[in-house]
Amino acid sequence: MIKLQNDLFLRACKKMDVERTPIWIMRQAGRYLPEYRAVREKSDFITMCKTPELAAEVTIQPIDLIGVDAAIIFSDILVIPEAMGMKLEMIESRGPKLYDPIRNADDVIRLREIDPTKNLKYVLEAVSLTKRELNGRVPLIGFAGSPWTLMTYMVEGGGSKSFSEIKKFIYNQPKTAHTLLHKIADAVADYLSAKIEAGADAVQIFDTWGGLLSPLDFEEFSLYYIEKIISRIKRKDEPVIVFAKGVHNNLKKLANCGADVIGLDWTMELGKVRSQIGSKVALQGNLDPTILYANKEKIKAEAVKVLESYGNGSGHIFNLGHGILPDVLPENAKFLVEVVKEESKIFHR
Amino acid sequence: MIKLQNDLFLRACKKMDVERTPIWIMRQAGRYLPEYRAVREKSDFITMCKTPELAAEVTIQPIDLIGVDAAIIFSDILVIPEAMGMKLEMIESRGPKLYDPIRNADDVIRLREIDPTKNLKYVLEAVSLTKRELNGRVPLIGFAGSPWTLMTYMVEGGGSKSFSEIKKFIYNQPKTAHTLLHKIADAVADYLSAKIEAGADAVQIFDTWGGLLSPLDFEEFSLYYIEKIISRIKRKDEPVIVFAKGVHNNLKKLANCGADVIGLDWTMELGKVRSQIGSKVALQGNLDPTILYANKEKIKAEAVKVLESYGNGSGHIFNLGHGILPDVLPENAKFLVEVVKEESKIFHR
Numbered sequence: 001m002i003k004l005q006n007d008l009f010l011r012a013c014k015k016m017d018v019e020r021t022p023i024w025i026m027r028q029a030g031r032y033l034p035e036y037r038a039v040r041e042k043s044d045f046i047t048m049c050k051t052p053e054l055a056a057e058v059t060i061q062p063i064d065l066i067g068v069d070a071a072i073i074f075s076d077i078l079v080i081p082e083a084m085g086m087k088l089e090m091i092e093s094r095g096p097k098l099y100d101p102i103r104n105a106d107d108v109i110r111l112r113e114i115d116p117t118k119n120l121k122y123v124l125e126a127v128s129l130t131k132r133e134l135n136g137r138v139p140l141i142g143f144a145g146s147p148w149t150l151m152t153y154m155v156e157g158g159g160s161k162s163f164s165e166i167k168k169f170i171y172n173q174p175k176t177a178h179t180l181l182h183k184i185a186d187a188v189a190d191y192l193s194a195k196i197e198a199g200a201d202a203v204q205i206f207d208t209w210g211g212l213l214s215p216l217d218f219e220e221f222s223l224y225y226i227e228k229i230i231s232r233i234k235r236k237d238e239p240v241i242v243f244a245k246g247v248h249n250n251l252k253k254l255a256n257c258g259a260d261v262i263g264l265d266w267t268m269e270l271g272k273v274r275s276q277i278g279s280k281v282a283l284q285g286n287l288d289p290t291i292l293y294a295n296k297e298k299i300k301a302e303a304v305k306v307l308e309s310y311g312n313g314s315g316h317i318f319n320l321g322h323g324i325l326p327d328v329l330p331e332n333a334k335f336l337v338e339v340v341k342e343e344s345k346i347f348h349r
Numbered sequence: 350m351i352k353l354q355n356d357l358f359l360r361a362c363k364k365m366d367v368e369r370t371p372i373w374i375m376r377q378a379g380r381y382l383p384e385y386r387a388v389r390e391k392s393d394f395i396t397m398c399k400t401p402e403l404a405a406e407v408t409i410q411p412i413d414l415i416g417v418d419a420a421i422i423f424s425d426i427l428v429i430p431e432a433m434g435m436k437l438e439m440i441e442s443r444g445p446k447l448y449d450p451i452r453n454a455d456d457v458i459r460l461r462e463i464d465p466t467k468n469l470k471y472v473l474e475a476v477s478l479t480k481r482e483l484n485g486r487v488p489l490i491g492f493a494g495s496p497w498t499l500m501t502y503m504v505e506g507g508g509s510k511s512f513s514e515i516k517k518f519i520y521n522q523p524k525t526a527h528t529l530l531h532k533i534a535d536a537v538a539d540y541l542s543a544k545i546e547a548g549a550d551a552v553q554i555f556d557t558w559g560g561l562l563s564p565l566d567f568e569e570f571s572l573y574y575i576e577k578i579i580s581r582i583k584r585k586d587e588p589v590i591v592f593a594k595g596v597h598n599n600l601k602k603l604a605n606c607g608a609d610v611i612g613l614d615w616t617m618e619l620g621k622v623r624s625q626i627g628s629k630v631a632l633q634g635n636l637d638p639t640i641l642y643a644n645k646e647k648i649k650a651e652a653v654k655v656l657e658s659y660g661n662g663s664g665h666i667f668n669l670g671h672g673i674l675p676d677v678l679p680e681n682a683k684f685l686v687e688v689v690k691e692e693s694k695i696f697h698r
Contacts, residue, residue, distance in 0.1 A: 162674060167639030171647055214615045214637050216654075248597040249616055266563045267598055288563050290516030298520055305565075325511060 002136035009070040010139050010201060013239035013261050015282050015315040021307060021344035022069035023337055024141070026243075027323030028062040029074045033330055035061050045090040049075050055126035056133050063138055065330065067337045070139050070202070073127055073195075077145030077206055080187055081154050083119035084111040101157035103169070105176045114187045116194035123191075124198040131199035142200030144192055146207035146244075147184040147229070148222035151177070154184075163212055170221055177221065185225040189232040196238050204241040204263070205229065211246020218250050223257060230258035241284060245322065255280040266321030270309040278315060286321040287336070292328040296335055303339045312347050351485035358419040359488050359550060362588035362610050364631050364664040370656060370693035371418035372686055373490070375592075376672030377411040378423045382679055384410050394439040398424050404475035405482050412487055414679065416686045419488050419551070422476055422544075426494030426555055429536055430503050432468035433460040450506035452518070454525045463536045465543035472540075473547040480548035491549030493541055495556035495593075496533040496578070497571035500526070503533075512561055519570055526570065534574040538581040545584050553590040553612070554578065560595020567599050572606060579607035590633060594671065604629040615670030619658040631664040636685070638669040641677040645684055652688045661696050 004010070008022035030036055036058050039048065048054045055074045062068050078096050082088040087099040102108060116124065131140055145153075153159075155166045170177045192203045210222045222244070230240050243263030244254060254262055255277035264273060264285035274283060291302045303318075310316040318340045324333060353359070357371035379385055385407050389397065397403045404423045411417050427445050431437040436448040451457060465473065480489055494502075502508075504515045519526045541552045559571045571593070579589050592612030593603060603611055604626035613622060613634035623632060640651045652667075659665040667689045673682060 164639065164642065164674060164676060167637075168642040171640065171643035211616065215618055217637070246595070246616070249618060267560065267595070269564055269598060288516075288566070290513065291520065293513065293517040294520035325513060327513060 004136050004139060004201075006069055006138050009317060010239065012314055012317045013202060013241070013282050014237070018314050018348055019345065020341055020348055021310075021316050021318050023318035023340040024068040024070040024072065025062070025066070025320055025324050025333060025336075026072075028066060028068055028072065028333075029058045030324060031326035032324055032328045032333065033061055033065060035065060045076070046088065049079060049126075050122045052122060052126040052129045055123075056130040059126075059130045059140075060133060063134070066334050067341075068138070070141055071130065071134060072141040072143060072204070073123070073130060073200070075123055075126070075143070077143070077150060077208075078153060079120060079123060080114070080144065080150055080184065080191060083114045083116075084183075084187065086111075086154065095159045096153065097158045098153055099157070101165070102151075102154045102180065103165070104173065105179070108176055108180045108183065111180075111183060113183070114190070116191045120191060120194070124194055127195055127198040127200055139201035140199060141202045141204055141241075142192060142195030143204040143206060144188045146205050146210065146222060146242075147181045147188060147225035148213070149207050149209045150184050150188070151180055152209045152212070154180075163209070166212075170217070181221065181225050182228075185228045189229045192229065193232075193234040196233070196235050200238065202239045202241065203233070203235075204243060205259075207242065207244040207247070210244040211248075215249040218247060219253060223250065223253060226259075227257045239282075243284070251277055261317065263319065264321065268321075270306060270316075271311060274310055274315075282315040282317065283310065284317040284319050286319070289320040289322050289325055289328075292320075292324065292332045292336065296332070299332060299336055300339045300343075303336055304343050307340070307344050307347055310347070314348065318344070353485050353488060353550075355418055355487050358666060359588065361663055361666045362551060362590070362631050363586075367663050367697055368694065369690055369697055370659075370665050370667050372667035372689040373417040373419040373421065374411070374415070374669055374673050374682060374685075375421075377415060377417055377421065377682075378407045379673060380675035381673055381677045381682065382410055382414060384414060394425070395437065398428060398475075399471045401471060401475040401478045404472075405479040408475075408479045408489075409482060412483070415683050416690075417487070419490055420479065420483060421490040421492060421553070422472070422479060422549070424472055424475070424492070426492070426499060426557075427502060428469060428472060429463070429493065429499055429533065429540060432463045432465075433532075433536065435460075435503065444508045445502065446507045447502055448506070450514070451500075451503045451529065452514070453522065454528070457525055457529045457532065460529075460532060462532070463539070465540045469540060469543070473543055476544055476547040476549055488550035489548060490551045490553055490590075491541060491544030492553040492555060493537045495554050495559065495571060495591075496530045496537060496574035497562070498556050498558045499533050499537070500529055501558045501561070503529075512558070515561075519566070530570065530574050531577075534577045538578045541578065542581075542583040545582070545587050549587065551588045551590065552582070552584075553592060554608075556591065556593040556596070559593040560597075564598040567596060568602065572599065572602060575608075576606045588631075592633070600626055610666065612668065613670065617670075619655060619665075620660060623659055623664075627664060631666065632659065633666040633668050635668070635670040638671050638674055638677075641669075641673065641681045641685065645681070648681060648685055649688045649692070652685055653692050656689070656693050656696055659696070663697065667693070
């Protein structure tokens with residue numbers, strides 16, 4: 001095994017001392033980079049996910065171009081429903097589409113149990129290849145969607161505005177919903193274990209739609225399954241990050257789910273959250289992604305505010321509060337990384 | 350002036366004693382009602398807004414059909430940008446469109462100052478007519494969008510997924526944004542004053558997009574202008590309700606904005622919020638609107654949970670945590686109203 005040259009990210013996840021705050025950016029391997037778009041022009045999104053060489057190439061781009069302290073494997077959370085037997089299509093500018101959405105118990109039965117080393121071999125190969133090509137420069141993060149978030153896509157058949165179908169499903173067929181959630185949780189646990197086995201140094205669970213739920217429903221339909229996954233992931237000391245967007249009401253319970261790190265969106269006050277749960281977990285976030293539309297002076301001022309809000313000491317991984325937007329200037333992303341690297345030093349003396 | 354036969358809603362807004370918890374439903378005059386759709390079939394949405402007889406008719410429908418304790422005038426928050434000179438279109442199933450969106454200082458200068466008694470006379474006539482036709486059965490609520498929410502529509506040109514344009518606008522042209530916000534705030538204050546003058550018994554300010562902002566940005570770009578409006582509304586004892594969707598981080602400041610009532614979405618814990626700000630303001634909400642997709646047993650159980658969460662005593666107006674969805678069964682809405690009327694009594698002994 002190659003020794004990591006930059007392990008700031010991993011140390012911060014474990015709340016160990018660091019010389020400065022590490023930074024990576026959600027969706028850092030993405031459309032805002034011309035170098036990414038050049039690859040994307042030649043092959044569609046799903047082909048990129050399924051071709052380890054292409055996935056590795058775009059995964060490594062932001063390390064070279066932007067200077068982030070961790071890589072996150074290029075992939076999509078919907079490879080799981082696809083591996084379970086659903087037909088997936090990525091429709092440009094309209095988002096993902098899953099055909100024949102799940103609506104009843106029969107639909108759930110038809111979904112197959114997955115063996116990641118077979119059904120999702122291409123992701124594991126992409127992880128191994130990326131790991132080799134990174135050659136120890138920075139750690140590599142693997143990821144998956146939470147069972148609740150994946151089920152939302154599987155029932156809605158894609159994104160949604162009103163989320164009517166998923167809500168009808170959980171309120172009118174709660175038993176079937178729980179059967180499906182268990183099935184997805186098993187798949188995700190195996191999948192993340194396999195990613196770690198293939199070389200991932202950390203994993204992140206995205207609960208993009210957790211914020212749709214009332215506090216009690218969040219515990220029942222989302223948090224329970226996140227806990228189940230974390231308890232079953234086979235890992236040595238690879239940290240687990242949970243990013244539950246919009247989940248502002250269950251922070252204390254979230255902090256007890258077994259995760260090492262909780263990711264926060266930009267509507268949270270980092271310092272306040274640290275005082276509530278910072279003794280338990282490290283925190284990741286949480287600059288408003290649209291700040292990258294601003295001029296450099298504003299970007300710097302706002303990045304410093306985030307650093308100040310967390311305050312002194314380790315346990316903070318800088319990130320945006322959501323994915324980087326496709327029409328952001330790459331130089332602004334690069335500037336943010338430089339600012340965080342420089343301005344965070346004084347918080348670690 | 351006709352004496353109100355049912356003033357439960359107004360008393361609850363003032364935290365005065367009530368025999369039971371009053372209930373009304375956001376978007377209660379809307380597409381889920383076949384009687385509404387019958388009116389809507391014959392004239393488009395904007396014509397309905399602009400024809401006092403039609404606006405009055407659909408405003409009163411849910412009083413007869415669902416049994417709610419307050420009426421809210423049928424209208425749209427975007428009548429303000431239209432009165433200021435923007436061309437508005439309502440595109441079926443795609444939402445509103447404002448042509449030639451605001452992008453710079455020149456665009457802002459071109460917007461005209463409004464005189465509600467002239468530019469929005471049709472709304473005031475609808476209020477007066479509805480008030481007459483209600484004949485004192487229940488109070489009538491007038492409403493407006495918050496300056497931040499209206500500006501979001503005016504800059505985006507309609508709804509949005511990424512809200513890139515509005516964020517670029519406030520971060521790159523903050524002075525122009527504040528000029529526009531002041532202009533809108535003046536218009537909204539005059540408009541709500543005129544509605545009260547025309548007969549509205551209460552007014553609600555909808556800050557639908559407040560939750561897009563970080564806590565500090567919310568204070569700067571939204572809350573400040575809500576406060577400005579409330580301080581300038583000409584009223585006797587007509588309560589002001591502020592509904593700021595997704596604003597979970599500034600509750601204490603929100604409670605000091607001058608509003609009598611704070612509306613909450615379903616991601617909040619009503620009881621917890623009451624313990625934080627309930628001595629200052631009454632609370633409105635906050636059943637998840639999608640609960641109305643469930644069966645009656647579930648609807649009842651969840652409605653009771655909301656009542657229990659608030660607990661004993663006055664100061665609670667039952668409502669959904671967001672507008673009622675167009676594909677909800679009217680009988681479920683009616684059932685909810687009955688449940689709240691019956692089950693809330695024991696909290697007011």
